[in-house]
Structures are given as C-alpha cells and as structure tokens.
Amino acid sequence: MSALVIRGQRVLLDGELRPAALHIDNGRITRISPYEGSTGTQTVDAGTKLVAPGVVDSHVHINEPGRTEWEGFRTATEAAAAGGITTLVDMPLNCIPATTSRAAAEAKRIELASQLHVDVAFWGGVIPGNVGELEGLARFGVPGCKCFLCPSGVDEFPHVGKDDLEEALPVLKELGLTLLVHAEAPGPLEVAEAAVEGADPRRYDTYLRSRPARAEDEAIAMVIALAKKYRARAHIVHLASGGAVELIARAQADGVAISAETCLHYLGFHDGDIPDGATHYKCAPPIRDAANREQLWKGLERGVLTQVVSDHSPCTPALKKPDTGDFVGAWGGIASLQLGLSALWTMARARGHGVAQVWRWNSEGPAQLAGLQRRKGKLAPGFDADVVIWDEEKSFVVKGEALHHRHKVTPWAGRTLQGVVEQTWVGGKLAYSAEAGLAPAQGKFLSVQQ
Ligand SMILES: [Zn+2]
Known part of the structure; x- marks a missing residue:
C-alpha cells in the first residue's frame, strides 16, 4: 500500500481532467490508478476540486x-x-x-x-x-x-x-x-x-x-x-x-x-x-x-x-x-x-x-x-509528488495583508481573482493548506544537470 494517495474526480493528467488516484512514495508519484477503491496509508480525497501539478x-x-x-x-x-x-x-x-x-x-x-x-x-x-x-x-x-x-x-x-x-x-x-x-x-x-x-x-x-x-x-x-x-x-x-x-x-x-x-x-x-x-x-x-x-x-x-x-x-x-x-x-x-x-x-x-x-x-x-521536464510540471509516474488542490470557482479580492511576500506592495491589490488554493503538496509533503496555513519548511534545493 502506498504511503500517500491523493485522489479526486478531476485530476489533470495529460491535458485532460478525469477521476484518478495518485500513489505517492518517497516524494514521487509511483503510479496512477482509477479513483474508485484507491487508498493509501494516508488518503486525501479532493472530491470535485481540481487536482493539478x-x-x-x-x-x-x-x-x-x-x-x-x-x-x-x-x-x-x-x-x-x-x-x-x-x-x-x-x-x-x-x-x-x-x-x-x-x-x-x-x-x-x-x-x-x-x-x-x-x-x-x-x-x-x-x-x-x-x-x-x-x-x-x-x-x-x-x-x-x-x-x-x-x-x-x-x-x-x-x-x-x-x-x-x-x-x-x-x-x-x-x-x-x-x-x-x-x-x-x-x-x-x-x-x-x-x-x-x-x-x-x-x-x-x-x-x-x-x-x-x-x-x-x-x-x-x-x-x-x-x-x-x-x-x-x-x-x-x-x-x-x-x-x-x-x-x-x-x-x-x-x-x-x-x-x-x-x-x-x-x-x-x-x-x-x-x-x-x-x-x-x-x-x-x-x-x-x-x-x-x-x-x-x-x-x-x-x-x-x-x-x-x-x-x-x-x-x-x-x-x-x-x-x-x-x-x-x-x-x-x-x-x-x-x-x-x-x-x-x-x-x-x-x-x-x-x-x-x-x-x-x-x-x-x-x-x-529549467531542465526539470522529467520531474516537474506534470502529474505522471516518476515525477515529483508536487500537487495543488485548487478551487477554480472561488474568487477573492487581493489584499496586501494576505500576501506572504516580505513586502505587500503589488499592482494586483484590490483586484478580484478567480481560484483559491486548498492544499499545496511538495515532494509528497503538505506545504500549505487553506485550513492550517503553512507547514514547516521542507522544500529542497534542485541541482539541474544537463
Ligand atoms: Zn526579472
């Protein structure tokens, strides 16, 4: 059984949205299976929210x-x-x-x-x-x-x-x-x-x-x-x-x-x-x-x-x-x-x-x-388990105080934008959730060899 399964009804795979389950071990996507019946030691079900790279x-x-x-x-x-x-x-x-x-x-x-x-x-x-x-x-x-x-x-x-x-x-x-x-x-x-x-x-x-x-x-x-x-x-x-x-x-x-x-x-x-x-x-x-x-x-x-x-x-x-x-x-x-x-x-x-x-x-x-096309930017077996669960129907008004940038000045302030991040996973670890905020720092430096 995989350590982590992230599944949903709308997973972005090869340019299409379909029901699927991402199986994740040691920070990588190991395989992709049908949605029905797929569970892991930990299972995250995104429901109808978008699951994307x-x-x-x-x-x-x-x-x-x-x-x-x-x-x-x-x-x-x-x-x-x-x-x-x-x-x-x-x-x-x-x-x-x-x-x-x-x-x-x-x-x-x-x-x-x-x-x-x-x-x-x-x-x-x-x-x-x-x-x-x-x-x-x-x-x-x-x-x-x-x-x-x-x-x-x-x-x-x-x-x-x-x-x-x-x-x-x-x-x-x-x-x-x-x-x-x-x-x-x-x-x-x-x-x-x-x-x-x-x-x-x-x-x-x-x-x-x-x-x-x-x-x-x-x-x-x-x-x-x-x-x-x-x-x-x-x-x-x-x-x-x-x-x-x-x-x-x-x-x-x-x-x-x-x-x-x-x-x-x-x-x-x-x-x-x-x-x-x-x-x-x-x-x-x-x-x-x-x-x-x-x-x-x-x-x-x-x-x-x-x-x-x-x-x-x-x-x-x-x-x-x-x-x-x-x-x-x-x-x-x-x-x-x-x-x-x-x-x-x-x-x-x-x-x-x-x-x-x-x-x-x-x-x-x-x-x-950036030479990362074999591990980043897609949901596929062998790729890093970098996943965003996203509600593209929800909108918000940009407010400086909600930004984590060191300084809050931005020309986007006051504009209404569409799409709210529910969860961000980096290498199979939860980095951010709308509910709990930021997790401790677990990202890594990437050396890119051509
Ligand atoms: Zn620049």
Whole structure:
C-alpha cells in the first residue's frame, strides 16, 4: 500500500481532467490508478476540486543574501506554497554576491538551507569577463545563465555586449546551458531617455516613452542572429514588445533554438490602467498599450511564447518612491509571486482557455526551460509528488495583508481573482493548506544537470 494517495474526480493528467488516484512514495508519484477503491496509508480525497501539478515559476528574484530586506528565501517560498507554486528558479542578480561563479552559487545555497517551503533551483549569470566561471556553474547545477544587454539596475551585475556573447555562447552550448536574455538594446534606450529629459517624472507616459519597444526588437534580433550563428539555445525573458512575437516566430520556423516567456503584468495590464505616480506598476521593459498586450496573448495562443512567469522582483516599499510617485527614480520590479496561478487563470478563462492550457503555460513550459521536464510540471509516474488542490470557482479580492511576500506592495491589490488554493503538496509533503496555513519548511534545493 502506498504511503500517500491523493485522489479526486478531476485530476489533470495529460491535458485532460478525469477521476484518478495518485500513489505517492518517497516524494514521487509511483503510479496512477482509477479513483474508485484507491487508498493509501494516508488518503486525501479532493472530491470535485481540481487536482493539478504544482506550478513552476522560472523567473523569480529572491535577493538573498545581500538584499534580504527586499525579499528572502523564507518569505518567497512561503508565498509560493500559499499560491500553489511548488518550484521556483531564482535569478542570479539582486543577491550579493551575484550568482556569476560557482563560489557565489555555493554561498547562496548555504544561505537558503532549511528556509525552503518549496523546491528552488538557481539560474547562473553571464557578465563581462566571467566565461571561465560558466563550467563551474554548470557543474554546480544551474540549467542556464542570464545576461542583460542594458544596465541591470545593480552594480554587481554589469551588462554584456555582442562581443561578450560571442565568447559566452559557444561555451554555454558546449555545457548544455541555455542563455537567458534581458533583451533591451542600450542604443535606443539612450536616445529615448534623452528625448524625455525634463518631462514630468510622475507621468507614466514619461517612463513608457523612455523604454520603447524598438529597444526590445533590436536586442532580440541580435540574440536571434547569435543563437543561429552558434546553434546555441537562447531564451528571451519577460517579453513586453508584442511586435517582437513575429520576429521570434520567424526565427523558430527557421530552426533557431529561441524561446520566450511573458509575464502576468504584461498580460493583465496596459498603460491606460496606470495612474500617474503609481510606481508599483514600474517594471522593465515597461507595460505597454492595449494593442501590444493583445499581440502578447496572440503569441501565447499561437505557441510562439511558451510560458507565463511572475518576474517577481520586489524591493523595500521606500525604493518605490511612493511619496513622490517618481517613475524615473523608483526601483523597477513588480511583486506578484503568490498570485500567479489565480491571476493567470482569471485572465485566461476570460479569453476562453481551460485549465490544461493554463498549466502548459505556467508549469510545463517553465519546467522545460529549467531542465526539470522529467520531474516537474506534470502529474505522471516518476515525477515529483508536487500537487495543488485548487478551487477554480472561488474568487477573492487581493489584499496586501494576505500576501506572504516580505513586502505587500503589488499592482494586483484590490483586484478580484478567480481560484483559491486548498492544499499545496511538495515532494509528497503538505506545504500549505487553506485550513492550517503553512507547514514547516521542507522544500529542497534542485541541482539541474544537463
Ligand atoms: Zn526579472
């Protein structure tokens, strides 16, 4: 008899909802049997609530060590567990030291020991001059490395140029690592910034005009050319330019190994939603207009974009400059980790998508990108027993005090979202339940070997 059976009338298996029972031993799903008559030493019956894979968020900034006052492993993973997210991949910047060497990765791993409520992997970083560190990062277990093509906002993570990528890409390819790119070209940004000089910094329009879509489009064209030249794998993080979807689609049709994600806030908001001074909407690239948002949705629906992530990037409330509403001076980054599943479901359902599509975007796609596709993102024998039991009919109003993020500032506050997490299981252990709240931290670090 299995140690644990989680069963229900609506279990998401291979893109379909059907009655089934998940048998779980030693943290893994060992087999899947019919619902009727399946029990374990412990049996959890979800009834008609949805039983689905735990969500994978492959784009999260946790900022620890070094900027733990912005966010930390304990608070971020508590928020994840409460939001039905069972795996996070932490970005290499905003923590100090930045994750650009094996030694830095090891230091971060020590920092997070015993704090994890869900499983966590790391991205490494590519900065000028660290090509010699990439092999060590691969051995440590990062699935890929991220770079910036424009200033990142923190001094410890300088941006790279084309020459740096010409050096790094063949090495990444050899190591089996994906290059993740913050794709905004510095040239068009400088021109645009000069053009808004003297404009009112409280106006959202001032900030939006300072980061035009052509900066993304130009950078993405360069990344495509380099990925093609070196036959390397590249991934565009947080795509905000709807116009770039076509560029990426053409490259994919041409056989270039390029993928892209977009974020909750680009799908949920447009510039008309953002009042002047409302700096909690500030992120880079910026939230653009409604027609652009429609292009991003179309990109997802066509399968050009394969995933939706939070890009949870919080800071202390003061750095958002709420007193002055200064869009130019405020930190760029939106906090939304805990809300990802419900926010995406609310938006996707309104567009006629079902839960299977939502889980392709928020679990299968991110698991694939992070090299975790053989253990995360699906309910199947051999996969980790990461499960969310979810009531997709129930709605709630987002209130800051219900968020486990270290800071409660988020542009989603006050909005009504659909879908409430009943239980989150990580590796066959209950991590969160609506009834009892958070369980003690039992998540683990994931080393990803390509
Ligand atoms: Zn980010």
